[in-house]
Amino acid sequence: MSKPAVDYGAVFDATPTPYLVLTPDLVIVGMNRAREAVTGTRREDIVGRPVFEVFPDNPGDPAATGVRNLRASLERVLATKAPDPMPVQKYDLLDPTTGDFVERWWSPVNVPVLDEDGEVALLLHRVTDVTEWMQVRSGRQLEVVPSLDEADSDLYARSQDLHAAWMQASSDLENFRTAMQSQRVIGQAVGLLMARRGLDAQQAFAVLATQSQHTNVKLREVAAEHVARHGRPD
Incomplete structure (x- = not known):
């Protein structure tokens, strides 16, 4: 019996973790539904545009480092051809309904998709939204609630498990190459x-x-x- 064909495009789009797909010159060529939902953007509005034009730094935050840090990570991926996990990053998003920037925190990983010659054909940018966790941590500076320590430890353990699972799966990213092409x-x-x-x-x-x-x-x-x-x- 022949194996059923796998539609990796459908798999990619159904993945609950947000993904953005970039060319080596950092132009957006794809995103999944989870990324649309978490950023409030539509793929038809952003495909073909430079990533930092679509997702700029918050102009109201002079300490913003999102663009600088993400660019540096993507350049490391291009240079090393290896995944680059980033530290938790504050990267505010523009709310399309209000026109205001909203505080957001992310745990990002950037991964290369290699072609047949071993060169970087695409960049896969994956994020986990950790805004709520970071805001809870910040709130502790104003009020100490013992039960939050337990919640924080649990959140951290689960985030570490998620990260470990992702790094294990990243070695098999070739399965996504058809969809990315x-x-x-x-x-x-x-x-x-x-x-x-x-x-x-x-x-x-x-x-x-x-x-x-x-x-x-x-x-x-x-x-x-x-x-x-x-x-x-x-």
Whole structure:
């Protein structure tokens, strides 16, 4: 009996942990539903855009280090071709409904996805939202509640278990390569349309989506056709 085919794209999208997929030049080419939910962004609004344009530092926080620290981690991954776990990081998010930045804390890990030649083809950015935990810790400075020590220890132990499980699974990230290639091709097609037609990222993505709907052809196949016809961007 043949083994059933695994749709790694569907697996990636259903994963409850938030993931963002970047090119080596730090342009967003994919994200899963969990990332959309935790950041309040839609993939069609951000694919094809530089990551730090979409997720800038909070301009109201002069001590913000999110952009600097994440960039440094991603550059380490590109240089070493190895996963780079980051310390807990304060990285505020823009609330799209209010236009205000909201305090957020994350436990990030950045992982390379290698091509057949062993070069970094994509970067996988995974985060765990630890805002509540950090705010509870901060609250202790104002009021000492003994029961919180127990809760904190439990949260920390579970976060360590989660981190250990992730690092074990990261050695098998090749399973995601098919799904990541699909996201990469869409990002390349968006870039080509932007360059050839003078469109912004949203307009270029809309062209691909409209063609996909009108021809009843999957979006990744439409994107691959554009890349094959007009060549890969520099």
